[in-house]
Amino acid sequence: MRRRKTGKTPKRKKETDTVKEKVARMLEIPEEVVSDRPKITTVGRKEVFIENYRGIIEFTNEIVRINSNYGIITITGKNMKIREITNEDIIITGDIDNIDYAV
Amino acid sequence: MFLIRLWHYLKGYVIIIVSGLSAEKFINICTRRQILLWDIERTGPAEVTMKMSIRAFKNARTAARKSGCRVRIKAKKGLPYLIRKYRRRKGFVAGLVAFALLIYLMTSIIWSIEITGNYNLDEEVIIKQLNEMGIFRGATKRSINPKYVADKLMINNRELAWTGVEIKGTKLIISVKEGIEPPPVIPADQPCNLVAKKDGIIVSVRAKNGLAKVKAGDTVKKGQVLISGVVESIHPEFGSKFVHAMGEVLARTWYEVKKEVPAKKINRTRTGLEWNRYTVYFLDFRVRLPSGNNPFELYEAKTVDKAPVIRNRFKLPFGLIMEKHYELKEEEQALEREEARELAEKMAMDELMEIIPKEAEIVDRQMQIFTSDGKEYLLVTVECTENIAMQQEIGGN
Numbered sequence: 001m002r003r004r005k006t007g008k009t010p011k012r013k014k015e016t017d018t019v020k021e022k023v024a025r026m027l028e029i030p031e032e033v034v035s036d037r038p039k040i041t042t043v044g045r046k047e048v049f050i051e052n053y054r055g056i057i058e059f060t061n062e063i064v065r066i067n068s069n070y071g072i073i074t075i076t077g078k079n080m081k082i083r084e085i086t087n088e089d090i091i092i093t094g095d096i097d098n099i100d101y102a103v
Numbered sequence: 104m105f106l107i108r109l110w111h112y113l114k115g116y117v118i119i120i121v122s123g124l125s126a127e128k129f130i131n132i133c134t135r136r137q138i139l140l141w142d143i144e145r146t147g148p149a150e151v152t153m154k155m156s157i158r159a160f161k162n163a164r165t166a167a168r169k170s171g172c173r174v175r176i177k178a179k180k181g182l183p184y185l186i187r188k189y190r191r192r193k194g195f196v197a198g199l200v201a202f203a204l205l206i207y208l209m210t211s212i213i214w215s216i217e218i219t220g221n222y223n224l225d226e227e228v229i230i231k232q233l234n235e236m237g238i239f240r241g242a243t244k245r246s247i248n249p250k251y252v253a254d255k256l257m258i259n260n261r262e263l264a265w266t267g268v269e270i271k272g273t274k275l276i277i278s279v280k281e282g283i284e285p286p287p288v289i290p291a292d293q294p295c296n297l298v299a300k301k302d303g304i305i306v307s308v309r310a311k312n313g314l315a316k317v318k319a320g321d322t323v324k325k326g327q328v329l330i331s332g333v334v335e336s337i338h339p340e341f342g343s344k345f346v347h348a349m350g351e352v353l354a355r356t357w358y359e360v361k362k363e364v365p366a367k368k369i370n371r372t373r374t375g376l377e378w379n380r381y382t383v384y385f386l387d388f389r390v391r392l393p394s395g396n397n398p399f400e401l402y403e404a405k406t407v408d409k410a411p412v413i414r415n416r417f418k419l420p421f422g423l424i425m426e427k428h429y430e431l432k433e434e435e436q437a438l439e440r441e442e443a444r445e446l447a448e449k450m451a452m453d454e455l456m457e458i459i460p461k462e463a464e465i466v467d468r469q470m471q472i473f474t475s476d477g478k479e480y481l482l483v484t485v486e487c488t489e490n491i492a493m494q495q496e497i498g499g500n
Contacts, residue, residue, distance in 0.1 A: 055131040060145050082143035082153075087134050 038068040040099065047083075048075055048092045048099065056082075056090070064092055071101040111141075115157045115181030123172030126151040132166040133159075157183065213242050214273040214386075214420040221279050224262055229277065232259055240386055240420065244270055252277075272417040289494050294345035297330040297492040299323045303354035306488055313348030323354065323491075332497050345497065352492040355466070357484055358458055362451040364443050364472070364479040368436045373403070376430040385421040399430040444472070444481060451483040463489035 017025075024034045041049040050066060050073065057072060058065040061080055066073045080094030121129050130153075133140055138159040146152045155163060160176075167174040189195060216233065218226050233239070236255060238247055249268035256266045256279070264282030268275070289295045297313065305321045313330040317323055332348040378399065381392040410422030438446065448470065459465070467486040472479060 055134070056127050059127050059130070059143070059151070082130075082140070084139070084141045085130060085134055085143065086139055087137060 036069045038070065038073065040073065042096070042099070045096050046093055048096060049089065050092070051089045053090055066090065073099065074102045075099050111156065112181050115179070115183035116154050117157060117160050117179050118152065118154050118177040119160070119163070119174050120146070120150060120152050120177050121167070121172045121174050122150045123170065124149055125170050126172055128170040129166055129172045132169055133163065136162055136166065138162060152177065157181070209419070210273055210417055211244050212273060213238070213244055213247065213270070213275045214240060215418050216240060216275045217277065219276070219278045220281070222281055224260060224279070224281060229256065232256065238275070247275065274418055289347070289496060291347055293347060293496070294332045295347055295494050295496050296328050296332045297348045297350060297352065298495045299325055299327045299329055299354070300491045300493045301325050301356055303356040303491055306353040306355055308350065308352050310348070310350040313346050313350065315350070317352070329492055350492060351490050353488055354491045356463070356487050356489055356491065358455055358487065359482060359484040360451045360454050362447045362481050362483070364447045364481050365438060366443065368438050368446070370434045370436055371431045372434065374430045374432050378428045380426040380428070382424040382426070383421070384424060397428060399428060401431045401433065402428045403431055404428050447481040448483065451481060455483065455485055459485065459487060460489060463487040
């Protein structure tokens, strides 16, 4: 298994289809199962659910920065908390203003 | 969500404060090591509060060292800590166990026996039979096999048509249905007569078998043969034949009741005064609490059983009986003539309804008022049509 380094921003991948993803598409398997792309789900403005993340870089009440294979996801808002965090997914709650991939 | 919280609570968790400049690093290391964290909140510039299961906390120490953070426990929550806290209080635990045991024991015993549906069969008789089977108040529920008890009761009491035995909580409910005993019937192959049950005037005779001895318009007396089972041949030399007489003889019958027309009525009302007597009981032991003597001469009594009943099912064997006595006062009220007659009529009709058989059809009703000895009387006569035929064995000749 590839050992991941935390804290450091990994090299940004170009978003091209890998062989794995091509095969998955051919076999009609949902892509997120095999790919390492992050999946972000928001429910209203109160909850953000991120799968396939790599680690958190910064966490305060106003800003949460999360590392992924395709860049850093920055979530800004107020009163933000991490409701649950595991190896695969993270649930952030609070009054969310903005979600973006910062350069 | 609630289920997860409950799970965390049951397993036990710690609320920890992580202080240091790289609390994020601590969180990352924890997640790599498959440690679940929840409710992470920044509480200060260099301080993060989070929750973590007890088991994971052992690993958190090394994570803290690696990330250069300081970890301290703010609170311990959950069932394991609660148990640990109460384990030392032996008396408390013993009490808890004793309580559970007592509840279990108390509810596994029959504390009351209820018998319903019996009219002719005495409750005492059933109770006695139950006692012989080893069922009494205080017997364990497990020792009772409802089917066996029901069968046994059915065998012992021929008058029961159906028996149901049910255990409801601590109550044993025995519901019986009594069969109506058939009247003694003369078997169809035995010869018999039909005789008059009571006096009357014949309205119609329908002989299905036998020889009609009376015709419409005849007056008959009680016991008189209506349809004879002895059929004589028109040729005397052949003698007579005996048959089982059958048929219906409708007759007009009269019932009368004489009632005095009351001049006054006695009204009883509660004065509002009340006196109670209390009795505490456990099973059949009763202790009457001292409360003096009944101060009322004329009273109405009501008994209230204040036994604790849990959810309508578990009746406990002890309780308090309250006998309420209400003082009454009598007032005489002079009645109007009309009112008095109505009252007398009502009383008379009530009495008549008791006497007149159900199958009789009421044809007419007459009322007559007459005075004797200075008192007024009401005579109510009811005319009915009914079947007065009754089987009787042919006796003697």
